[in-house]
Amino acid sequence: xxxxxxxxxxxxxxxxxxxxxxxxxxxxxxxxxxxxxxxxxxxxxxxxxxxxxxxxxxxxxxxxxxxxxxxxxxxxxxxxxxxxxxxxxxxxxxxxxxxxxxxxxxxxxxxxxxxxxxxxxxxxxxxxxxxxxxxxxxxxxxxxxxxxxxxxxxxxxxxxxxxxxxx
Numbered sequence: 001x002x003x004x005x006x007x008x009x010x011x012x013x014x015x016x017x018x019x020x021x022x023x024x025x026x027x028x029x030x031x032x033x034x035x036x037x038x039x040x041x042x043x044x045x046x047x048x049x050x051x052x053x054x055x056x057x058x059x060x061x062x063x064x065x066x067x068x069x070x071x072x073x074x075x076x077x078x079x080x081x082x083x084x085x086x087x088x089x090x091x092x093x094x095x096x097x098x099x100x101x102x103x104x105x106x107x108x109x110x111x112x113x114x115x116x117x118x119x120x121x122x123x124x125x126x127x128x129x130x131x132x133x134x135x136x137x138x139x140x141x142x143x144x145x146x147x148x149x150x151x152x153x154x155x156x157x158x159x160x161x162x163x164x165x166x167x
Contacts, residue, residue, distance in 0.1 A: 003135040005019070008020070023141075029045045029046065032045045032123065035119060035123065036048075036116070039115055039119045040111060041112055041116050042088070043083070043088065043112055044082060045087075046079065047079045048084055048116065048120070049069055050065055050069070050076065050079045050083065051083065051088065051112070051116060052104070052113075052116075053065050054089055054104065054109075054113075055105055055109075055117075059094060059095070059102045060102060060103055061094075061101065061103065062076050062077050062080050062101075063076075065080070065103075083109070087106055087108050088105065088106060088108060088112055089103050089104070089105060090103075090105075090106050090109075091103060091105065092104060098125055103117075127139065
């Protein structure tokens, strides 16, 4: 993936925020994968939050993870299936509701979780330094932007513009 593309300098550049953010996500995911691999962590980067939840929350289910991470249930179950295949996670019946299957880390998953948590602390510190470097808490601003767009969607924002607002 290139560092920039034509949409970075085009006069309509601001309309291509999703393109820029996708490149940022892919850059972070690629570099995160390299960090995880070098630390001996087999957890796929896009499943880190799933492993984090399984490691921290007792009796967590796929539905709990999907809801908490604001993901489609299918995405959560696909990630869990991949973690089961890697022998990091297993399912067991819920203690009081046999219809529910809770997710637990295997012994290998526990080892990976401990390694992952140590690397995540370092990544958090590195990202904090990056945010200082660029003068913006990008993670916080991303949360704010999502909330603002859910409160007032882009369609409403565009409809509210008049000719003087458009350059």
